Amino acid sequence: MLNYHSIGVAPGNTYVLHPDTFVRQMDYLAAHHYTPMTLAEFASVITNKMPSPAHPVLLTFDDGYANNAEVALPILQQHGFPATLYVSTGLVNTPGYLTWPQIKQLSAAGWDIASHTVTHPHLPMLSKKAQREEILAARTQIEQELGKSANTFAYPYGEFNRTTLSILRKAKFRYAFTTLEGWASSDQPPLKLHRIVVDSQKPFEDWVQQVTEATTS
Template sequence: MIIRKIWLFLGGLIILIMLSSLVVRTTAVVAGHNHLLSHIPFELGDVPILNYHKIDSLNHSLSISPEEFKQQMAYLHDNGYTSIRPDQLMNYLNLGKPLPKKPVMITFDDGYLDNYTNAYPVLKKYGFIATIFLVTDLVGKDERFMNWEQVREMEKAGFIFGSHTVTHTPLTRLPREKIMEELTESRKEIERQLGQNPKYFAYPTGAYNLEIEELVKQAGYKAAFTIRYGQVGPGSEPYALERIPIFRQSQTFYSFLVRLKAAPILERFGIRN
């Protein structure tokens, strides 16, 4: 056991030295993605699930600019990634069904209008689909968020919609009865609008515990997504699936590449770029 830990430590140290070396040598990202990190010769972990919120130009950590988002999607496209649906992910985890080479799952939380106006055209351009978790009390009622007509248009194009509750209240703050109301009423509204029950759920603000996981299961969802940092593999819990949050940073594209390629090893050593 001690020897194994030493080897793990040494392996992680080597990778971190490689990443640190790349940081020192990194300059601005240039056209065609001739970025040093683009050529990291390893892919770690299993399925990366990218977690976005807003695609706009606001100076906010949850906002990725349209230009940066296009750059990230172009990188995925040019490097052979294939976007997958939650059903494909669960068939892989539960049944061992194969996934396409270099799978990636693209997710959005909340259902902001810019997911439709800014992200949707870019995703269509590169042949990607995404999964969007909706706060149902905001759809069509708040101008910052999509309306149901836009949601239906995206669904017809192959996009998947799941629940992010009715009001986006962190579930750990609510009594059991209210938690079930948030879970079931949002599910009913999505079914009423789209004609089918959503299978998947994302925890508002990432707040959950074992009791809430069980309630999500009782409400009829097949899996739930957290904001726990990491990639998803056979050892992942279906009601606590890891994702890779993508935030605005001083070097957003560089951060995106590090998170995409090295999330598991960085998480193992407690490093979050």
């Protein structure tokens, strides 16, 4: 499971990956026969309802940057790769972020869209009521806009507490993704799945090593 954010040009920003580097990474996945999956395929594999494809990988994008549609989508389409967007709905239609028409474009292109809260807060610092509103309001809006289920979640900053987990369980979220380093697996609790956060400041070779170690461990 690879976790991306912005695909653009911002030297020194860990979470902004240069488009050329993103192209190189996607070319590597294609050349080495990795199989990017939809959330439905991921769920079927992790629950052993379907055999795992060769080198399965879930490509996730957090926050909802406009360049996910403008830059990342065309690159992924060249390889026929699906992806998953975890969008903070309060950022939609603000400068630098996706619009709802762009999100619908991603959905139509085969991307899964799900909740990353409304305002991207530090959830453990909020009351139970405030956490619930952040998590559920984003999910509700996504489902209303797209007419599709959005029953997975990604924690802003990778942060959660027992209250967060309780809210997700009661609302019947199927999976939630952390920033705990590593590949998601069936050995992990479904609301504490791991991801490899792609660091734009690390050399390409380090990224290859991370991906290789994760898929062979």
